[in-house]
Amino acid sequence: MSHGLLWLPLLLVFVLLTTLGWLERRRQHLFREWAEGSELAKLDGCGAARLLDGVLSWSSFEAGKLVVRDSFVIKQLELVELLALGSGEAPLTEEAQGACRLRLVGGGQQKDLPFSDAERARRWIDELMARSRCEL
Template sequence: MSHGLLWLPLLLVFVLLTALGWLERRRQRLFREWAEGSELAKLDSCGGARLVDGLLSWCSFEAGQLKQDDFFVIKQLELVELLSLGSGEAPLTEESQGACRLRLVGGGEQKDLPFADSERARRWIDELMSRSRCEL
């Protein structure tokens, strides 16, 4: 009887890991369907983003579905800044790593696109600026 009780926590951990894996697989499947046909796309712990026909839109995963957060028209893009995610308006230095956000400025508005990885965000800056020039 005592040996059986020792296996119970392992069984609970297995069930928990299986459920988390199923949720992650569902999140990735929903993102793949949402981002199908996009020119540029990303999925990380901060959410998903896609660029389709000059419109950059981003979403988050909530309650088993993707929720559209915001969008930005790329041809209005004038400036992209790399800022830290959690500390106000502090710009991110070249050596900084980790979570950050892209501040998209143009057309009289500014919007923030969160990223979990600063290296990927830096690559997106180059891509977005080159595509905004192509749109003009």
Template sequence: MTHGLLWFPLLIAFVLLTGLGWIEKRRQALYRSWAKGAELAKLDSSGAARLKEGILCWSNFEAGKFNDKDSFEIKQLELVELMALSSGEAPLTNESQGQCRLRLIGSGKETDVPFADAERAREWMSQLMEKARCDL
């Protein structure tokens, strides 16, 4: 009896990990259909973003679907800044890593797109500015 009780926590852990894996697989499948046809797309722990037909929109995954947070028209883009995620208005240095946000500025509007990785955000920064120049 005690031998069986020792295996019970492992069984619970297995069931839990299997369930979490199924949720992640479902999230990635929904992301692929959400981002289909996008020129630029990302999925990370801070959410999803896509550039499609000149509109950058980002969302987060809640209750089995992607809920759109906000959008920004790329042809109105004037400036992109890399900012720290939680420290107010502090810009990120080139050596910084980790969570951050891209601040999109254009036509009197400022919006922030969260990123889980600063390196990926830097890549997006340059690609968005290239797209904005091409759309002009």
């Protein structure tokens, strides 16, 4: 009997890991459907983003679905800044890594797009600025 009780925590860990894997698979499936046909798309720990027909929109995964948080028309893009995710208006240095946000400025508005990886955010800056120039 005591040997059986030793296996119980392992069984619970297995069930937990299986459930987490199923949730991640579902999140990725929803993202693939949402981002289908996009010119540019990303999925990370901070959420999902896509560029479709000149409109950049981003969402988060909540309650088994992707909920759109905000959008920005790329044609109006004037400036993209790389900022730290949680510390106010502090710009991110070139060697900094980790979570950050892109500040999109243009058309009299500014919006923040969160990223969990600064390298990917830097690549997105180049892509977004190139696409905004093409839209003009």
